Amino acid sequence: MAKAKARATAKKLKDKWKAKVWYRVLAPALFNNVAIAETPAADRELLINRVTEVSLQDLTGDFRKSHVKLYFKIDRVEGTDAYTYFIGHTLTNDYVRRLIRRRRSRIDGVYDVTTKDGAVIRVKPLATTERRVQTSQKHKIREIMKEVVFSYAKERTLDELIKGIIEDELPNEIAKRCKKFYPLRRVEIYKTELMKRPTTEERAETKEKKEEKETSEEEVEEKKVEEEKEETKTKEEQTEKEKEVNEEVEIEEKKAEDKDKKEKEPAEE
Numbered sequence: 033m034a035k036a037k038a039r040a041t042a043k044k045l046k047d048k049w050k051a052k053v054w055y056r057v058l059a060p061a062l063f064n065n066v067a068i069a070e071t072p073a074a075d076r077e078l079l080i081n082r083v084t085e086v087s088l089q090d091l092t093g094d095f096r097k098s099h100v101k102l103y104f105k106i107d108r109v110e111g112t113d114a115y116t117y118f119i120g121h122t123l124t125n126d127y128v129r130r131l132i133r134r135r136r137s138r139i140d141g142v143y144d145v146t147t148k149d150g151a152v153i154r155v156k157p158l159a160t161t162e163r164r165v166q167t168s169q170k171h172k173i174r175e176i177m178k179e180v181v182f183s184y185a186k187e188r189t190l191d192e193l194i195k196g197i198i199e200d201e202l203p204n205e206i207a208k209r210c211k212k213f214y215p216l217r218r219v220e221i222y223k224t225e226l227m228k229r230p231t232t233e234e235r236a237e238t239k240e241k242k243e244e245k246e247t248s249e250e251e252v253e254e255k256k257v258e259e260e261k262e263e264t265k266t267k268e269e270q271t272e273k274e275k276e277v278n279e280e281v282e283i284e285e286k287k288a289e290d291k292d293k294k295e296k297e298p299a300e301e
Contacts, residue, residue: 048074055114057084059104062118062191063091068104076109084116088198099127100198118194120225128158131218137161139170141177144227145185147193152228155181155197157206159219173210180206190230197221 052072058065068086073079083105088097100123104116132138139159146152157177165173184202185193196202203219210216 053112055079055109055112057104057106057114057116059086059091060115060117060191062194065115066091068116071114076114079106079109079114082106082114083119097198099124117229118190118226121194121197121223123220123222128220128222131158131160131220133160135164136217137163137165137170139173139177141174141181143178143181145182145193147185147188147190147230149189149230150228151190151226151230153185153190153193154223154225154227155185155221156223157181157203157219158222159206159210160217161214162217165214169214172213173216176210176213177206180209190226194224197224 052074053076054070054072055076056067057069057071059068068090069084071079071082071084083103086102086104088100088102089095091102100121102121103119105119106114106116108115137160139161141157142154143156144152144154159173159177181202184196184205188196193202203221207216207219210219
């Protein structure tokens, strides 16, 4: 009896596995919806809120970014494609440890910033110095760091902020501002966490603005084309008028020559 029950249980487990469908997990539009993983599920609803981890090297092919780990969460499924959104990133522990050495100072910051499209994201920058610095100097560096992070996020959408962090634009801006006070050896945004997604209304508004911008650009292009056509037409008209004037002048000159010839003929006789 025990063996029969075990066989029945094994059959049920096999049947459950056969019922599962493989889904392709796609990165957000910021990363061109690249396929980052495949996962099985018996029901598509079970995929919602699953989190997947991928290195930036796998997304971009840049081996120098293998220490950057990105986290995406599935929010919708269409067919066999599962779409995700960015929820944070972190640097590997070995990379962070390489930045920290003896006789150097480490300055950390934790800031919850709001982007232009209403998203709230926790940004954790890390700065290191060539030599040990005083506590007062650390406070000053943190103040500059905070000011740069808040102003940078305020002027950008969530996607633009993520791009600026990944491409080292924000760390470079922090290093540039701190250089006037104390030169830093290295600046990294070693961790981010998405606290609140962009609001739907602001997303729609941004989309409308983009469409308006595209429409205005098209109108400008059309206007340029029309102006060029008018200029060409005007030039052609001017050329035709010049030709007519030149022809009239030639006719008058010819008439004058004929008249002079006629006047000279009787005088010679």
